[in-house]
Amino acid sequence: MSALAAPLEVQVTGMRLEADGVMSLEMQAVDRAPLPEWRPGAHIDLLLPSGLVRQYSLCSDPRDRQRLRIAVLLEANGRGGSREVHGSLRVGQKLMIRGPRNAFPMQAGQRYLFVAGGIGITPVLAMAQEAQRAGAEWHLLYGGRSRKSMAFIDELLALGGERVSVLPTDEVGLLDLEDIAARATSGVHTYSCGPSALLDALTERFAVAGLAEQLHLERFAPAAPTPSATEAGEQPLRVILARSGKEVEVPNGCTIMAALRAAGHEVASSCEQGVCGMCETRVLDGVPEHRDMLLSENERARGNVMMLCVSRALTPTLTLDL
CATH class of the missing domain: 3.10.20.30 (Beta-grasp domain)
Structure with a gap:
Protein backbone atom coordinates (compact mmCIF):
# COMPACT_ATOMS: atom_id res chain seq x y z
CA MET A 1 0.00 0.00 0.00
CA SER A 2 1.25 3.50 -0.78
CA ALA A 3 2.44 5.51 2.19
CA LEU A 4 0.80 8.84 2.81
CA ALA A 5 3.41 11.32 1.53
CA ALA A 6 4.35 14.30 3.66
CA PRO A 7 2.85 17.55 2.33
CA LEU A 8 5.08 20.13 0.66
CA GLU A 9 4.60 23.85 1.27
CA VAL A 10 4.32 25.90 -1.91
CA GLN A 11 3.47 29.48 -2.79
CA VAL A 12 1.08 30.59 -5.51
CA THR A 13 3.30 32.62 -7.85
CA GLY A 14 0.87 33.08 -10.72
CA MET A 15 -2.84 32.93 -11.52
CA ARG A 16 -4.22 33.31 -15.04
CA LEU A 17 -7.68 33.01 -16.58
CA GLU A 18 -6.98 30.52 -19.39
CA ALA A 19 -10.57 30.31 -20.70
CA ASP A 20 -14.11 30.99 -19.51
CA GLY A 21 -14.25 29.38 -16.07
CA VAL A 22 -10.71 27.95 -16.21
CA MET A 23 -8.06 29.36 -13.88
CA SER A 24 -4.45 28.19 -13.93
CA LEU A 25 -2.26 28.28 -10.83
CA GLU A 26 1.53 28.35 -10.93
CA MET A 27 3.24 27.23 -7.73
CA GLN A 28 6.81 27.18 -6.45
CA ALA A 29 8.34 25.75 -3.31
CA VAL A 30 8.29 28.35 -0.54
CA ASP A 31 12.08 28.05 -0.17
CA ARG A 32 12.45 27.91 -4.00
CA ALA A 33 14.08 24.47 -3.73
CA PRO A 34 13.66 22.10 -6.69
CA LEU A 35 10.24 20.47 -6.79
CA PRO A 36 9.74 16.68 -6.99
CA GLU A 37 10.23 15.02 -10.36
CA TRP A 38 7.15 13.98 -12.31
CA ARG A 39 6.14 12.58 -15.68
CA PRO A 40 3.21 13.46 -18.01
CA GLY A 41 -0.11 12.23 -16.63
CA ALA A 42 0.81 12.99 -13.01
CA HIS A 43 -1.39 14.90 -10.58
CA ILE A 44 -1.05 16.53 -7.18
CA ASP A 45 -3.30 16.78 -4.14
CA LEU A 46 -4.07 20.40 -3.39
CA LEU A 47 -4.73 20.90 0.34
CA LEU A 48 -6.97 23.94 0.42
CA PRO A 49 -7.17 26.31 3.41
CA SER A 50 -10.73 25.16 4.15
CA GLY A 51 -9.50 21.61 4.69
CA LEU A 52 -10.76 20.32 1.36
CA VAL A 53 -8.36 18.12 -0.61
CA ARG A 54 -8.67 18.00 -4.39
CA GLN A 55 -6.68 16.31 -7.15
CA TYR A 56 -5.52 18.28 -10.19
CA SER A 57 -3.48 17.13 -13.18
CA LEU A 58 -0.17 18.86 -13.82
CA CYS A 59 -0.01 20.79 -17.08
CA SER A 60 3.40 22.42 -16.84
CA ASP A 61 6.77 21.28 -18.22
CA PRO A 62 8.14 18.26 -16.30
CA ARG A 63 11.67 19.51 -17.03
CA ASP A 64 11.01 22.69 -15.01
CA ARG A 65 11.78 21.70 -11.41
CA GLN A 66 11.00 25.22 -10.14
CA ARG A 67 7.32 25.49 -11.11
CA LEU A 68 4.19 23.39 -11.10
CA ARG A 69 1.05 24.42 -12.98
CA ILE A 70 -2.50 23.17 -12.66
CA ALA A 71 -5.75 24.42 -14.20
CA VAL A 72 -9.08 24.38 -12.37
CA LEU A 73 -12.51 24.49 -13.96
CA LEU A 74 -15.07 26.42 -11.91
CA GLU A 75 -17.92 23.99 -11.21
CA ALA A 76 -20.91 25.81 -9.76
CA ASN A 77 -22.55 22.54 -8.71
CA GLY A 78 -19.33 20.82 -7.61
CA ARG A 79 -18.17 19.89 -4.12
CA GLY A 80 -16.66 23.30 -3.33
CA GLY A 81 -12.99 22.91 -4.22
CA SER A 82 -13.09 24.79 -7.52
CA ARG A 83 -15.14 27.61 -5.99
CA GLU A 84 -12.50 28.03 -3.29
CA VAL A 85 -9.67 28.10 -5.84
CA HIS A 86 -11.41 30.69 -8.02
CA GLY A 87 -12.89 32.78 -5.24
CA SER A 88 -10.36 32.73 -2.42
CA LEU A 89 -6.83 31.92 -3.57
CA ARG A 90 -4.48 34.80 -4.35
CA VAL A 91 -0.96 35.23 -5.73
CA GLY A 92 1.52 35.04 -2.87
CA GLN A 93 -0.64 32.70 -0.80
CA LYS A 94 1.00 29.63 0.74
CA LEU A 95 -0.56 26.19 0.36
CA MET A 96 0.28 22.56 1.00
CA ILE A 97 0.40 19.94 -1.75
CA ARG A 98 1.07 16.21 -1.84
CA GLY A 99 2.62 14.33 -4.71
CA PRO A 100 3.06 14.30 -7.60
CA ARG A 101 1.63 10.83 -8.23
CA ASN A 102 0.91 9.24 -11.58
CA ALA A 103 -2.13 7.02 -12.17
CA PHE A 104 -2.20 7.90 -15.89
CA PRO A 105 1.34 7.13 -17.07
CA MET A 106 2.42 7.72 -20.64
CA GLN A 107 3.99 4.65 -22.19
CA ALA A 108 7.00 4.87 -24.45
CA GLY A 109 6.06 4.68 -28.11
CA GLN A 110 6.34 6.27 -31.51
CA ARG A 111 2.67 6.85 -32.37
CA TYR A 112 0.12 8.61 -30.15
CA LEU A 113 -3.46 9.80 -30.44
CA PHE A 114 -4.65 12.21 -27.75
CA VAL A 115 -8.37 12.88 -27.22
CA ALA A 116 -9.31 15.62 -24.77
CA GLY A 117 -12.70 16.95 -23.76
CA GLY A 118 -12.92 20.28 -21.94
CA ILE A 119 -10.75 20.48 -18.82
CA GLY A 120 -9.48 17.01 -19.73
CA ILE A 121 -6.84 18.85 -21.73
CA THR A 122 -4.74 19.32 -18.58
CA PRO A 123 -2.92 15.95 -18.44
CA VAL A 124 -2.96 15.66 -22.24
CA LEU A 125 -1.07 18.93 -22.70
CA ALA A 126 2.03 17.59 -20.95
CA MET A 127 1.75 14.35 -22.94
CA ALA A 128 1.65 16.20 -26.27
CA GLN A 129 4.71 18.18 -25.22
CA GLU A 130 6.52 14.95 -24.35
CA ALA A 131 5.59 13.32 -27.67
CA GLN A 132 6.82 16.39 -29.55
CA ARG A 133 10.14 16.39 -27.71
CA ALA A 134 10.59 12.67 -28.41
CA GLY A 135 10.04 13.15 -32.12
CA ALA A 136 7.07 10.78 -32.05
CA GLU A 137 4.13 10.80 -34.43
CA TRP A 138 1.13 12.30 -32.63
CA HIS A 139 -2.19 14.02 -33.11
CA LEU A 140 -4.55 15.72 -30.66
CA LEU A 141 -8.32 15.94 -31.03
CA TYR A 142 -9.52 18.61 -28.60
CA GLY A 143 -13.25 19.10 -28.05
CA GLY A 144 -15.13 21.57 -25.90
CA ARG A 145 -18.32 23.60 -25.73
CA SER A 146 -16.81 26.62 -27.51
CA ARG A 147 -13.39 28.09 -28.23
CA LYS A 148 -13.73 30.59 -25.41
CA SER A 149 -14.27 27.74 -22.92
CA MET A 150 -11.23 25.73 -24.10
CA ALA A 151 -7.96 26.40 -22.27
CA PHE A 152 -4.46 26.41 -23.78
CA ILE A 153 -5.52 26.53 -27.45
CA ASP A 154 -2.77 28.98 -28.44
CA GLU A 155 -0.16 27.02 -26.48
CA LEU A 156 -1.17 23.80 -28.21
CA LEU A 157 -1.24 25.28 -31.69
CA ALA A 158 2.22 26.77 -31.13
CA LEU A 159 3.41 23.33 -30.08
CA GLY A 160 1.87 21.18 -32.77
CA GLY A 161 0.27 23.28 -35.48
CA GLU A 162 -1.30 20.83 -37.91
CA ARG A 163 -1.06 18.05 -35.31
CA VAL A 164 -3.73 19.75 -33.19
CA SER A 165 -7.41 19.67 -34.19
CA VAL A 166 -9.48 22.17 -32.19
CA LEU A 167 -13.09 20.98 -32.42
CA PRO A 168 -15.58 23.17 -30.49
CA THR A 169 -19.06 21.67 -30.29
CA ASP A 170 -20.76 24.92 -31.29
CA GLU A 171 -18.77 24.91 -34.54
CA VAL A 172 -18.39 21.26 -35.58
CA GLY A 173 -20.55 19.20 -33.22
CA LEU A 174 -19.43 16.41 -30.93
CA LEU A 175 -16.13 14.58 -31.38
CA ASP A 176 -16.41 12.05 -34.21
CA LEU A 177 -16.00 8.60 -32.69
CA GLU A 178 -15.71 6.99 -36.11
CA ASP A 179 -12.80 9.29 -36.96
CA ILE A 180 -11.13 8.52 -33.64
CA ALA A 181 -11.52 4.76 -34.18
CA ALA A 182 -10.10 5.08 -37.69
CA ARG A 183 -7.03 6.90 -36.37
CA ALA A 184 -6.52 4.43 -33.51
CA THR A 185 -5.04 1.64 -35.58
CA SER A 186 -2.82 -1.10 -34.19
CA GLY A 187 0.33 0.30 -32.61
CA VAL A 188 -1.15 3.68 -31.70
CA HIS A 189 -1.37 4.54 -28.01
CA THR A 190 -4.58 6.50 -27.41
CA TYR A 191 -4.82 8.69 -24.30
CA SER A 192 -8.07 10.41 -23.36
CA CYS A 193 -9.34 12.55 -20.52
CA GLY A 194 -12.68 14.33 -20.36
CA PRO A 195 -16.36 13.89 -19.54
CA SER A 196 -17.59 10.43 -18.58
CA ALA A 197 -19.88 10.24 -21.63
CA LEU A 198 -16.87 10.62 -23.94
CA LEU A 199 -14.74 8.10 -22.06
CA ASP A 200 -17.58 5.57 -21.86
CA ALA A 201 -18.18 5.88 -25.62
CA LEU A 202 -14.48 5.42 -26.38
CA THR A 203 -14.28 2.41 -24.09
CA GLU A 204 -17.16 0.74 -25.91
CA ARG A 205 -15.83 1.60 -29.37
CA PHE A 206 -12.30 0.38 -28.66
CA ALA A 207 -13.59 -2.85 -27.10
CA VAL A 208 -15.63 -3.62 -30.20
CA ALA A 209 -12.58 -2.94 -32.37
CA GLY A 210 -10.38 -5.21 -30.25
CA LEU A 211 -8.15 -2.29 -29.27
CA ALA A 212 -9.06 -2.03 -25.57
CA GLU A 213 -5.46 -2.43 -24.41
CA GLN A 214 -4.37 0.56 -26.52
CA LEU A 215 -6.84 2.92 -24.83
CA HIS A 216 -5.66 4.74 -21.71
CA LEU A 217 -8.14 6.87 -19.77
CA GLU A 218 -8.20 9.26 -16.86
CA ARG A 219 -11.50 10.11 -15.22
CA PHE A 220 -12.21 13.04 -12.95
CA ALA A 221 -15.08 11.19 -11.27
CA PRO A 222 -15.99 7.52 -10.82
CA ALA A 223 -18.47 5.85 -13.12
CA ALA A 224 -21.80 4.68 -11.73
CA PRO A 225 -21.56 1.17 -10.25
CA THR A 226 -22.83 -1.68 -12.35
Missing part, protein backbone atom coordinates in the same frame (compact mmCIF):
# COMPACT_ATOMS: atom_id res chain seq x y z
CA PRO A 227 -25.73 -3.81 -11.08
CA SER A 228 -23.34 -6.63 -10.28
CA ALA A 229 -21.19 -4.25 -8.24
CA THR A 230 -24.21 -3.09 -6.29
CA GLU A 231 -25.26 -6.66 -5.58
CA ALA A 232 -21.72 -7.59 -4.50
CA GLY A 233 -21.66 -4.60 -2.17
CA GLU A 234 -24.72 -5.96 -0.33
CA GLN A 235 -22.77 -9.02 0.85
CA PRO A 236 -20.96 -8.86 4.21
CA LEU A 237 -17.21 -9.22 3.88
CA ARG A 238 -14.38 -10.32 6.17
CA VAL A 239 -10.95 -8.79 5.54
CA ILE A 240 -7.86 -10.59 6.83
CA LEU A 241 -4.75 -8.46 7.43
CA ALA A 242 -1.81 -10.70 6.57
CA ARG A 243 0.91 -8.80 8.41
CA SER A 244 -0.87 -8.58 11.75
CA GLY A 245 -3.16 -11.59 11.45
CA LYS A 246 -6.13 -9.46 12.50
CA GLU A 247 -9.56 -9.69 10.88
CA VAL A 248 -12.04 -6.90 10.20
CA GLU A 249 -15.71 -7.32 9.34
CA VAL A 250 -16.96 -5.01 6.59
CA PRO A 251 -20.75 -4.64 6.89
CA ASN A 252 -23.22 -3.86 4.13
CA GLY A 253 -23.02 -0.31 2.84
CA CYS A 254 -19.53 0.25 4.27
CA THR A 255 -16.26 0.55 2.34
CA ILE A 256 -13.25 -1.57 3.24
CA MET A 257 -11.35 1.64 3.98
CA ALA A 258 -13.99 2.89 6.41
CA ALA A 259 -14.15 -0.46 8.19
CA LEU A 260 -10.35 -0.61 8.57
CA ARG A 261 -10.24 2.90 9.98
CA ALA A 262 -13.07 2.17 12.39
CA ALA A 263 -11.02 -0.79 13.63
CA GLY A 264 -8.03 1.49 14.26
CA HIS A 265 -5.96 0.80 11.14
CA GLU A 266 -4.43 3.74 9.27
CA VAL A 267 -5.11 3.73 5.52
CA ALA A 268 -3.55 6.25 3.13
CA SER A 269 -6.10 7.91 0.88
CA SER A 270 -6.91 11.07 -1.00
CA CYS A 271 -9.86 11.15 -3.42
CA GLU A 272 -11.79 8.21 -1.86
CA GLN A 273 -13.61 7.79 -5.19
CA GLY A 274 -11.40 5.23 -6.92
CA VAL A 275 -9.72 7.88 -9.05
CA CYS A 276 -6.34 8.83 -7.55
CA GLY A 277 -4.77 5.43 -6.72
CA MET A 278 -3.31 6.35 -3.32
CA CYS A 279 -5.05 3.48 -1.50
CA GLU A 280 -3.91 0.75 -3.92
CA THR A 281 -3.27 -2.40 -1.88
CA ARG A 282 -1.98 -5.87 -2.72
CA VAL A 283 -4.49 -8.74 -2.54
CA LEU A 284 -2.99 -12.02 -1.33
CA ASP A 285 -6.12 -14.16 -1.38
CA GLY A 286 -9.72 -13.78 -2.47
CA VAL A 287 -11.26 -12.15 -5.53
CA PRO A 288 -11.70 -8.36 -5.52
CA GLU A 289 -14.72 -6.74 -7.17
CA HIS A 290 -13.20 -3.63 -8.75
CA ARG A 291 -15.05 -0.32 -8.83
CA ASP A 292 -12.11 2.01 -9.42
CA MET A 293 -11.38 4.03 -12.56
CA LEU A 294 -7.67 3.21 -12.76
CA LEU A 295 -6.92 -0.45 -13.32
CA SER A 296 -6.87 -1.89 -16.84
CA GLU A 297 -8.85 -5.01 -17.70
CA ASN A 298 -5.66 -7.08 -17.54
CA GLU A 299 -4.80 -5.67 -14.11
CA ARG A 300 -8.31 -6.41 -12.90
CA ALA A 301 -8.12 -9.94 -14.25
CA ARG A 302 -4.90 -10.58 -12.35
CA GLY A 303 -6.70 -9.58 -9.14
CA ASN A 304 -3.53 -8.92 -7.16
CA VAL A 305 -4.23 -5.27 -6.31
CA MET A 306 -7.33 -3.23 -5.46
CA MET A 307 -8.43 0.24 -4.37
CA LEU A 308 -9.75 0.03 -0.81
CA CYS A 309 -11.81 3.20 -0.98
CA VAL A 310 -14.46 1.88 -3.39
CA SER A 311 -13.93 -1.78 -4.28
CA ARG A 312 -15.48 -4.79 -2.58
CA ALA A 313 -15.10 -8.56 -3.12
CA LEU A 314 -16.66 -11.42 -5.02
CA THR A 315 -15.61 -13.84 -2.27
CA PRO A 316 -16.66 -13.85 1.42
CA THR A 317 -13.12 -13.04 2.52
CA LEU A 318 -10.14 -11.05 1.25
CA THR A 319 -6.60 -11.31 2.52
CA LEU A 320 -4.70 -8.05 2.12
CA ASP A 321 -1.01 -7.19 2.41
CA LEU A 322 -1.58 -5.05 5.49
